[in-house]
Amino acid sequence: MVTGSLALAVAGAFTGASLYVNFVEQPARLKLDDKSLMKEWETSDHRGFALLAGLSLLSAVLGFIDYKTSDDARWLAGAAVIVAAWPFMFYAVSPLDNRILALISAEDGADARKSIELWGKVQLALTALGALAVALFVFANG
Numbered sequence: 001m002v003t004g005s006l007a008l009a010v011a012g013a014f015t016g017a018s019l020y021v022n023f024v025e026q027p028a029r030l031k032l033d034d035k036s037l038m039k040e041w042e043t044s045d046h047r048g049f050a051l052l053a054g055l056s057l058l059s060a061v062l063g064f065i066d067y068k069t070s071d072d073a074r075w076l077a078g079a080a081v082i083v084a085a086w087p088f089m090f091y092a093v094s095p096l097d098n099r100i101l102a103l104i105s106a107e108d109g110a111d112a113r114k115s116i117e118l119w120g121k122v123q124l125a126l127t128a129l130g131a132l133a134v135a136l137f138v139f140a141n142g
Contacts, residue, residue, distance in 0.1 A: 011130060011137055012134055022123055037116065056085040064076065081132050103115060
């Protein structure tokens with residue numbers, strides 16, 4: 001049961017971090033001029049990616065452990081949803097990240113801005129995955 005509570009807490013941290021990116025960091029960065037926007041993106045992108053990937057994996061492992069000890073499939077469902085962030089990040093977010101970094105290297109501020117705006121919309125899916133995992137873990141915990 002402790003691992004399940006930890007899985008819920010870490011999924012909550014994932015969701016909170018993702019919400020912060022979507023509703024605080026992204027709007028603030030989009031108010032910057034193109035040059036400052038590109039500089040800010042370059043420094044925050046890799047850190048945010050690593051944080052969300054790590055939280056997702058930790059929550060999934062904890063949820064899976066609780067599933068194995070309790071034999072309650074709700075923990076497995078929550079773990080599966082939160083770990084789904086990994087393929088989503090690999091196939092949807094990473095290619096966009098790489099495109100943005102290439103535009104930054106080319107100093108193409110206008111196209112970088114458009115791609116960063118698109119990235120913010122794609123990032124919403126990670127927030128949704130986190131929120132769904134939290135809901136499933138709450139259901140399993142109750």
